[in-house]
Amino acid sequence: MSQKASARTRAHWTLRPYAVGLVVTAAIVGTLAYRSASSSAPSFSEVRRDHHGGATTGVDGAVTEADGPLPDGVTVFDDQYPGVANLDPDLLQALREAATDAAHDGVEFFVDSGWRSPEYQDQLHREAVSEYGSEEEAARWVATADTSAHVSGGAVDIGHFDAVAWLSEHGAEYGLCQIYSNEPWHYELRPQAIDRGCPRMYADPTHDPRMQE
């Protein structure tokens, strides 16, 4: 790479975190605006609740806490829950460092959903297909057990709103990146983001090459 090209790359990467921050803010504001504009659209919290399923057992009663569902109020420090303890260790460490710093700002990180067993992910996927009426529409929100980063322990859905807002501003400093524009709460570890900022987001999971089975 020529010196000129590398300088250009640096400038590009320098601008990116700021641009991503703007996009995130726009996405959150857009979600809220959309919510108030259309009563039939799922709200921020409705969408989240739907995609995380019940906190205890599913419709068929087969999924238990050992499969990863979390009750309300679980934080990134609550190791006793498989949904937290089975997260990728590097992701969990980054989350805890970020949460410790966020606490100085009066912000607490809750985990709405973390690691999920394939059975739990299958259940969420079935529920999404039935709710949205088609595989295609459901795929914008819930991955299959074969493709979900939650099943490998590499993804976390963060609550509440103030924690999501804090992460959209500071997450890249810890390698924590929002991956999909339509899921402001879904974070994965991208260690290179610490130096370069987070990669460009996909509009939704259907644009993610990892979701192509």
Ligand SMILES: [Zn+2]
């Ligand atoms: Zn997620």
